[in-house]
Each structure stands twice: as C-alpha cells, then as structure tokens.
Amino acid sequence: MKKLTETVNRFNILSEDSLHSFFAKMSPVKIPKGSFLIKENTTANYLYFIESGMLRSYYFANNKEVTISFSFSGDFITSMSSFIKQGPGYENIEALEDCELYQIHYKDLQSLLENDKDLEHIYRILLEQYYIKLEEQLIFSKFKTAKERYLNLLKDNPQIIQKASVGQIASFLDMSLETLSRIRATI
Amino acid sequence: MKKLTETVNRFNILSEDSLHSFFAKMSPVKIPKGSFLIKENTTANYLYFIESGMLRSYYFANNKEVTISFSFSGDFITSMSSFIKQGPGYENIEALEDCELYQIHYKDLQSLLENDKDLEHIYRILLEQYYIKLEEQLIFSKFKTAKERYLNLLKDNPQIIQKASVGQIASFLDMSLETLSRIRATI
DNA sequence: CAAGTCCTTTGACAAATGTCAAAAAATCAA
DNA sequence: TTGATTTTTTGACATTTGTCAAAGGACTTG
Numbered sequence: 001m002k003k004l005t006e007t008v009n010r011f012n013i014l015s016e017d018s019l020h021s022f023f024a025k026m027s028p029v030k031i032p033k034g035s036f037l038i039k040e041n042t043t044a045n046y047l048y049f050i051e052s053g054m055l056r057s058y059y060f061a062n063n064k065e066v067t068i069s070f071s072f073s074g075d076f077i078t079s080m081s082s083f084i085k086q087g088p089g090y091e092n093i094e095a096l097e098d099c100e101l102y103q104i105h106y107k108d109l110q111s112l113l114e115n116d117k118d119l120e121h122i123y124r125i126l127l128e129q130y131y132i133k134l135e136e137q138l139i140f141s142k143f144k145t146a147k148e149r150y151l152n153l154l155k156d157n158p159q160i161i162q163k164a165s166v167g168q169i170a171s172f173l174d175m176s177l178e179t180l181s182r183i184r185a186t187i
Numbered sequence: 188m189k190k191l192t193e194t195v196n197r198f199n200i201l202s203e204d205s206l207h208s209f210f211a212k213m214s215p216v217k218i219p220k221g222s223f224l225i226k227e228n229t230t231a232n233y234l235y236f237i238e239s240g241m242l243r244s245y246y247f248a249n250n251k252e253v254t255i256s257f258s259f260s261g262d263f264i265t266s267m268s269s270f271i272k273q274g275p276g277y278e279n280i281e282a283l284e285d286c287e288l289y290q291i292h293y294k295d296l297q298s299l300l301e302n303d304k305d306l307e308h309i310y311r312i313l314l315e316q317y318y319i320k321l322e323e324q325l326i327f328s329k330f331k332t333a334k335e336r337y338l339n340l341l342k343d344n345p346q347i348i349q350k351a352s353v354g355q356i357a358s359f360l361d362m363s364l365e366t367l368s369r370i371r372a373t374i
Numbered sequence: 375c376a377a378g379t380c381c382t383t384t385g386a387c388a389a390a391t392g393t394c395a396a397a398a399a400a401t402c403a404a
Numbered sequence: 405t406t407g408a409t410t411t412t413t414t415g416a417c418a419t420t421t422g423t424c425a426a427a428g429g430a431c432t433t434g
Binding site: 166 | 384392
Binding site: 145146175176178179182 | 420421422423424
C-alpha cells in the first residue's frame with residue numbers, strides 16, 4: 001500500500017479518520033500479466049489504483065486494436081466513461097505485466113465522496129490533473145509526422161517504449177507497425 | 188443569465204444561498220466576433236460560461252494554427268491547463284461570433300469551492316463530464332481516414348461545420364484544408 | 375535441441391494526403 | 405455597385421504512410 005499511501009498523502013489534508021475510511025474501502029487485487037482488468041461492453045464497477053505493474057487500455061476499430069493509454073504504478077485507472085456513466089464501456093484494459101492493484105467499488109466511492117468533503121476535494125483535484133494530461137495527449141496526437149510523434153513519446157514516456165510491443169506502440173501513435181519499425185531503424 | 192441558471196439548476200441540489208453566492212461572483216462580459224478571450228503565454232485568470240455565441244481554441248505548431256476545440260452556448264471554457272496550474276498556457280481562444288459570457292475569477296472560484304461543498308460537488312461532476320467528452324474527442328481523432336473524421340463531425344457537431352471556416356475545421360480534423368475541400372466536393 | 379509460434383524487420387507497391395500554385399467564389403468595405 | 409480581400413476550390417505533382425507478403429529473430433515448450 002506504499003504507493004497508494006504516498007499518493008493520497010501528497011495532498012496533506014486528510015485526517016486520520018478520512019484516511020482510515022478510505023483505505024478501508026480499497027481492497028487489494030493481483031492480476032497476472034496478460035489478464036484483463038476490464039472488458040469492452042461491460043460496466044466498470046471499480047476504480048483501480050496501480051500499486052505496481054503496467055496496463056494498457058484499448059478498443060477495437062475495424063478489427064484492429066487501437067491503444068488509448070498506458071498506465072503505471074501510481075496511476076488510477078478504469079474505463080472512465082463506463083465507470084462514471086455506470087453503463088457499458090468500449091475499452092479493454094489488459095495487464096502488460098503482473099500487477100498489484102487496489103480497487104474501490106463505485107457505490108463505496110460515491111458514498112465516501114458524499115460524506116467526506118475532503119476526499120471529494122482530492123478527487124476533484126485528481127480529475128483536474130487527469131484532464132490536463134488527456135489534453136496534452138490530444139495535442140501530441142496531432143503532431144504531424146509519424147516520426148515526430150514517436151520521438152515525443154520517446155522523450156516523455158520511455159517506459160512505454162521499453163515495455164510495450166511495436167504493434168501496441170504503433171496503434172497508440174496512430175501509425176502502422178511497419179511504419180514504426182522503419183522509424184526505429186533510422187534512429 | 189438564462190442559460191447559466193438552467194445549467195446550474197440541472198443538478199437540482201444548490202440551495203438559494205449557494206446559488207446566490209455563486210451568481211454574485213459571475214460577472215457578465217461581452218466580446219465581439221474576432222476578438223480574443225485568452226491569448227497564448229498568458230495566465231488564464233477566469234473561467235467563462237458561454238451564455239451565447241461560439242468560440243474556438245487553438246495553438247500554433249510550425250506557424251500553423253491547430254484547432255483544439257469549438258465551444259458553444261451552455262459550455263464552460265478557459266485554457267484549462269493554464270487556469271488550473273495558474274501559469275502561462277499555450278492556447279488562444281477566439282470569438283467566432285459575438286459572445287455573451289459570464290466570468291468568474293480563479294480566486295473567487297477557489298474560495299467558493301472551499302466554502303461550499305455542494306458547489307464543489309457540481310464542479311466535480313462537470314469535470315467528469317468534460318473528461319469523458321475529451322476522451323471521445325481523442326478517440327474520434329484516431330479515425331483512420333480523413334473522410335471518416337469529417338463525416339463523424341458532420342453527424343455529431345453540425346454546428347461546427349456550419350459556422351467555422353474550412354481551414355479551421357481542417358485543422359481541427361488533422362488534415363489540410365485542400366483535403367477537406369475535396370472531401371466536401373464528393374458528398 | 376528442435377519445432378512451433380509470435381514479433382519485428384524489410385521490400386515492393388498502392389493509396390491517401392500534403393504542398394504549391396492558380397482560378398473561382400464569396401465576403402467586405404467604400 | 406465595384407474593387408479589394410479573403411476563402412474555397414481545383415489541378416498537378418511530391419511525399420508520407422499503409423498494405424501485403426516474405427524473411428529473419430526471439431521466445432516457448434515439449
């Protein structure tokens with residue numbers, strides 16, 4: 001629970017009571033490499049925190065996988081649209097390595113947020129940060145050439161390049177895996 | 188203030204007092220077509236609500252305008268990254284038509300959110316909704332062909348196509364304006 | 375170790391899109 | 405209205421990227 005504690009304490013506002021009731025609802029889950037945390041067309045009932053490991057979110061378009069994001073230790077993850085709307089989502093979330101997670105059920109989170117305003121405050125700030133990150137991702141995705149997008153990823157997220165396959169990275173960067181392979185050959 | 192009242196009341200949880208203190212901090216602003224709400228490299232001190240009109244956010248890459256979003260009556264708008272971090276941002280926000288807005292200063296919003304937990308609750312839910320919208324935009328931006336991206340915009344946001352120029356729409360859809368013009372010729 | 379599977383690279387070619395330039399159309403201002 | 409300015413369309417061609425196919429490596433498992 002080291003990483004989770006660290007992440008929540010960074011805000012420095014939660015009372016012992018708040019911390020206690022929050023941790024009480026977070027239960028540990030371990031999933032092996034290659035297994036799925038969330039499958040498309042199901043409703044995401046849990047929000048997860050990644051204690052250790054790496055995961056990938058993707059959906060299918062024309063029978064091809066399109067990677068939306070990679071997530072790491074210290075990140076929260078779920079199918080946001082499904083979790084928030086409490087309806088079926090379009091994402092698959094797959095463990096790229098063995099993962100230690102903590103999960104909290106939608107209902108538990110909602111009741112915590114309603115009853116503990118400090119927690120809602122933190123949740124709000126996290127949402128803001130995730131929003132900004134997503135906005136940055138949208139901007140990077142507009143970089144003109146395939147090579148620019150790859151070099152930017154190499155600079156900002158080398159962990160992704162180390163651990164994901166060429167095909168997964170290519171689908172994240174909006175290019176064919178052959179194109180990515182050729183770009184790598186020139187560097 | 189019709190649209191703003193409607194938007195806030197949709198949540199149905201704010202007391203008379205909350206509503207009153209919120210509206211008290213929202214001051215009306217009118218800006219003419221072609222003027223700027225926010226310029227790049229400045230800090231966005233205000234969050235705006237669009238009562239009427241339409242605006243465009245964009246930044247520059249290789250001396251070309253890249254459109255990030257179009258916003259309409261009923262939307263909140265600002266340079267989110269700049270407003271949240273309270274540091275210089277990369278976006279320009281330009282009025283595509285005469286606009287009636289309400290603005291709230293960063294400090295006023297923060298103190299409202301700290302003192303009124305119902306307001307923070309609404310703000311949190313709005314953030315969730317904007318997050319999901321952004322995620323959808325990211326997914327649409329990955330549609331493979333230029334024509335698919337255009338047709339999707341035509342289906343989901345015809346107002347954009349009616350009111351923005353070919354160049355602005357093309358930069359939003361990640362294609363050259365010539366390509367967009369040719370796509371339109373075939374429909 | 376060998377066979378099988380999966381992932382990555384390379385090649386040849388096709389298709390999509392970008393670029394530059396000019397013409398046509400629309401908009402604006404006097 | 406008319407001339408000027410801006411926006412959109414069209415054409416010719418270059419470039420980038422995708423697709424299909426095959427070969428080469430790496431990894432797994434019996």
